[in-house]
Amino acid sequence: MANSKVIFGNEVLIDLTQDTVTAADILTGKTAHDKSGEIITGTCDYDADTSDADATAAEILATKTAYVNGAKVTGSMPNRGGVSGTISNVATPYAIQNGYHDGSGTVGIDATEAAKIIPSNIKDGVQMLGVTGTYTGEGVTAEAISATPYTTQKVYLPGAGYDYISQVTVDAIADNRVLDPVSGGYIVTIGAVDPNA
Numbered sequence: 449m450a451n452s453k454v455i456f457g458n459e460v461l462i463d464l465t466q467d468t469v470t471a472a473d474i475l476t477g478k479t480a481h482d483k484s485g486e487i488i489t490g491t492c493d494y495d496a497d498t499s500d501a502d503a504t505a506a507e508i509l510a511t512k513t514a515y516v517n518g519a520k521v522t523g524s525m526p527n528r529g530g531v532s533g534t535i536s537n538v539a540t541p542y543a544i545q546n547g548y549h550d551g552s553g554t555v556g557i558d559a560t561e562a563a564k565i566i567p568s569n570i571k572d573g574v575q576m577l578g579v580t581g582t583y584t585g586e587g588v589t590a591e592a593i594s595a596t597p598y599t600t601q602k603v604y605l606p607g608a609g610y611d612y613i614s615q616v617t618v619d620a621i622a623d624n625r626v627l628d629p630v631s632g633g634y635i636v637t638i639g640a641v642d643p644n645a
Contacts (some may be wrong), residue, residue: 449484449485450481450484450485450486450487451485452464452465452483452484452485453465453468453485455501464482464483464484464485465483466482466483467481467482467483468483469482469483469488470482470488471488471489471490471491471492472490472491472492473490473492474488474489474490474492475490475492475493476489476490476491476492476493477489477490477583484586493586494512494515494518496515498515498516498517498518499518500517501514501515501516501517502516503516503521504516504521505522505523505524505525506523506524506525507523507525508521508522508523508524508525509523509525509527509548510523510524510525510526510527511523525546525547525548526546526547526548527538527547527548527552528545528547528548528549528550528553529549529552529553530549530550530551530552530553531545531549531553532553532554532555533553533555534555534556534557535555535556535557535558535561536557536558536560536561537561542555557577565577565579565582567579567580567581567582568581568582568583569581570581570582570583571583572584588611588612589609589610590610590611590612590613590614590615591606591607591610591612591613591614592613592614592615592616592617592638593607593613593615593616593617594616594617594618594619594642595608595616595617595618595619596618596619597618597619597621597639597640597642598639598640598641598642599639599641599642600641600642602642604616621638622637622638622639622640623636623638623641624636624637624638
């Protein structure tokens with residue numbers, strides 16, 4: 449039987465009788481004395497209280513381990529490393545995958561699309577992604593025409609080298625009166641027949 453209390457004269461040198469330590473309180477492999485003075489070997493296999501930890505395997509990097517609430521957990525979060533991507537159209541956002549990212553990845557506008565974002569392709573004064581537009585429209589050439597009213601419908605379109613018709617001048621309807629020698633009255637011809645009809 450071990451000694452739990454040592455008194456030298458009137459002086460208490462050692463008193464273990466009030467100690468509460470147990471094997472479960474001591475790390476595995478370590479030794480101490482309990483309240484009876486007996487040597488006890490620790491059985492505790494952790495050095496921190498993890499009872500309030502709430503991480504899950506999906507939140508721990510794959511192949512890495514941790515202790516949660518006293519249990520060893522192996523992570524399942526994929527290691528994406530440095531992921532880079534491009535945005536090629538306004539309707540499709542870049543999707544960020546679940547997992548660990550090391551911070552070296554980048555996402556930018558596709559090079560072909562970025563090459564189109566230049567001042568001359570953007571309306572004058574409009575700013576797009578840091579580029580201020582200078583486009584004021586292209587020059588156009590207008591055509592003014594004169595038209596003869598025919599007895600049939602005729603459609604007029606801009607001629608070669610013209611972008612639009614700015615003005616159409618329609619001649620007055622001709623009133624040709626010719627005296628008919630047979631009847632003694634006038635023969636009246638209104639309008640003209642389109643020679644190209």
